[in-house]
Amino acid sequence: MSFLRGIIDSFSSIFTEEHNRCKESQHDPSVSASSSSGSMDGVDGVPVSNERIAYKLKGYFDLAKEEIAKGVRAEEWGLHDDALLHYRNAQRIMSEASSTPSPSYISSSEKEKVRSYREKISKWQNQVSERLQALAKRTGVGMSENKRTVPLPSSASVSSTASNRRVSSQKTSLPKGGIGMARSPKDATANPKPAKETGNGYDDKLVEMINTTIVDRSPSVKWDDVAGLDGAKQALLEMVILPTKRRDLFTGLRRPARGLLLFGPPGNGKTMLAKAVASESQATFFNVSASSLTSKWVGExxxxxxxxxxxxxxxxxxxxxxxxxxxxxSTRSTNENEASRRLKSEFLIQFDGVTSNPDDLVIVIGATNKPQELDDAVLRRLVKRIYVPLPDSNVRKLLFKTKLKSQPHSLSGGDIDKIVRETEGYSGSDLQALCEEAAMMPIRELGANILTIQANKVRPLRYDDFRRSMGVIRASLSKSKWEELERWNSEFGSN
Ligand SMILES: Nc1ncnc2c1ncn2[C@@H]1O[C@H](COP(=O)(O)OP(=O)(O)OP(=O)(O)O)[C@@H](O)[C@H]1O
Ligand SMILES: [Mg+2]
Known part of the structure; x- marks a missing residue:
């Protein structure tokens, strides 16, 4: 991995120079005056106003730096596709920067800054091209391929986010040996499986398994599919969805909490909500189940x-x-097995690692219907605890209306209100089962005709179908369990 060290070092030296220069320019009144006034003009070949060109180039420079840092990091972890993607994004940003013309007149101090940015950008372009070539050779991907690139932000977003991005990219971007936690020779000897592992001491197979089976790439649930749960949705919006879309706004005091627990009785949308977050946020979504952690990789x-x-x-x-x-x-007990104890400890260590770095945006969401059984140390880290309760009458009504949309029925508004009243204590999944059971009633009446009847001749659903189905599908949660969760919510919950 010495080639990586090389590229990290060469990028790092440019980053460091730039960092010092940025610091200086923060004290330069001409830079702060230009950066604080008005909006940015000039995109794609349209001349920008006189004193703005350096500021604009700096915006591109910061964006490119962020992409390069991600690329280096991905390369470190053997995620070559991701590295290619980030380097290509950086390349696009930089070629956009180099094609931005300088205005005919600019002051001499501005001219000097512009010259220095152009020089650095050109140096970076060469470095990134080299990395792309090396990666392309290794992965066999054509250099011209340009899939999955991020859209280049408009000049306005370059200007509005550049200064915030600078801060975050300096830390995340400079691996300076920091990413390679397991890089020391000691680690290498402690783990004698060179053929299987990446240069960082991590098993390629594990990385591959995470990328193929744990990263959720097919989020199927949309935000609006989840009925009600407005409090939980609001919390997820503020904590996950908006911060992943606008990282620049959610810094400092607005830095989102990194641990969230969705808890509540079974079948009321906890998993659904998390899936909706996966499709609505711009985060990479890792869907980890107990089985993927314990059974497939016993001992690992x-x-x-x-x-x-x-x-x-x-x-x-x-x-x-x-x-x-x-x-x-779950709570650590004296007779729990060693593997499970080690797993928990590792989780706590890793979780603390991501929360201690203010620039890392990795959010852990846990879901459970038994919050009282959670280990205290885990619970303490899941600072925001959102109760996902049984649906109240409004949500039940909404759910029925949604479910009945695709089904011919003759229910009046009054009938629906009656069903809503009669299903107090039903969970979301109980209601789903009730609707499915009711929908079967007209089919069961058909007897032998089922094989010949035209689909549009099946009678519509009516109130009586639901009434009879309630005899079969009952509320699945006993009142005592439900009350226990309510009590836990009032003691430990955030809402
Ligand atoms: N708020 C809701 N809006 C729409 N459908 C819902 C809602 N809540 C529950 N459902 C229905 O119930 C099913 C089960 O929901 P989900 O799997 O999200 O429950 P859960 O809270 O994760 O339960 P568990 O604690 O058992 O894992 C969903 O597939 C959906 O059909
Ligand atoms: Mg669930």
């Missing part, structure tokens, strides 16, 4: 957790979703 679970967090950091913004988190992170 804690190694998987460690690798998982590292991959999540390299692909941030990321969301690590642990469904049924109680089954892996």
């Amino acid at each position: 679970a804690e190694k998987l957790v460690k690798t998982l967090f590292q991959v999540a950091i390299s692909r941030q913004p990321s969301v690590i979703f642990m469904d049924e988190i109680d089954s892996i992170m």
Whole structure:
């Protein structure tokens, strides 16, 4: 991995020079005056106003720097596709920067800054081209291929986010040996499996397994599919969706909490909500189940957790979703097995690692219907705890209306109100089952005709179908369980 060290060092030296220069320019009144006034003009070949060109180039420079940092990091982790993607994005940003013309008249101090940015950008372009060539050779991907590139932000967004991005990219971008936690020779000897592992001591197979089976690429649930749960949606919007879309706004005091717990009775939309987050946010979504952690990789679970967090950091913004988190992170007991204890400890260490770096955006979301069984140390880290309750009458009504949309029925508004009243205590999944059962009633009446009847001749659903189905599909949660969760919510919940 010495080639990586080389590129990290050469990028780092440019970053460092730039960092010092930026610091100086913060004290330069001409730069701050130009950066604080008005909007940015001039995109794609349209001349920008006199004193803005250096500022605009700096915006491109910061964006490119961020992409390069991500590329270097991805390369470190053996995620070559991701590295290619980030380097290509950087290349696009830089070629946009070099094709931005300078205005005919600019002051001599501005001219000097412009010259220095152009020089640095051109140096970077060469470095990135080299990396792309090397990666293309290794992965066999054509250099001209340009899939999955991020859209280049408009000049306005370059200007509005550049200064915030500078701060975050300096830290995340400069690996300076920091990413390679397991890089020391000691680690290498402690783990004698060179053929299987990447240069960082991580098993290629684990990284591959995370990328193929844990990264959720087919989020199927949309935000509006989840009925009600406005409080939970608002919390997820503020904590995950907006910060992943506008990282520049969510810094400092607005820095989102990194740990969130969705808890509540079974079948009321916790998993659904998390899936909706996966499709609505711009984060890489890691869907971790107890089985992927424990059964597939017996004895290697804690190694998987460690690798998982590292991959999540390299692909941030990321969301690590642990469904049924109680089954892996329950209260430590004296007779629990060693593997499970190690798994929990590793999770806590990794979680603290991502929360201690203010520039990492890795959010852990856990879901459980047994919050009282969670390990205290885990619970303490999941600072925001959102209760996902049984649907109230408004949500039940909404759910029925949605479910009945695709089904011919003769229910009046009054009938629906009656069903809503009669299904108090039903969970979202109970209601789904009730509707499915009711929908079968007209079919069961058909007897032998079922094979010949035209689909549009089946009678529509009516109130009586639901009334009879309620005899079969009952509320699945006993009142005592439900009350226990309510009590836990009032003691530990955030809402
Ligand atoms: N708020 C809701 N809006 C729409 N459908 C819902 C809602 N809540 C539950 N459902 C229905 O119930 C099913 C189960 O929901 P989900 O799997 O999200 O529950 P859960 O809270 O994760 O339950 P568990 O604690 O058992 O994992 C969903 O597939 C959906 O059909
Ligand atoms: Mg669930």
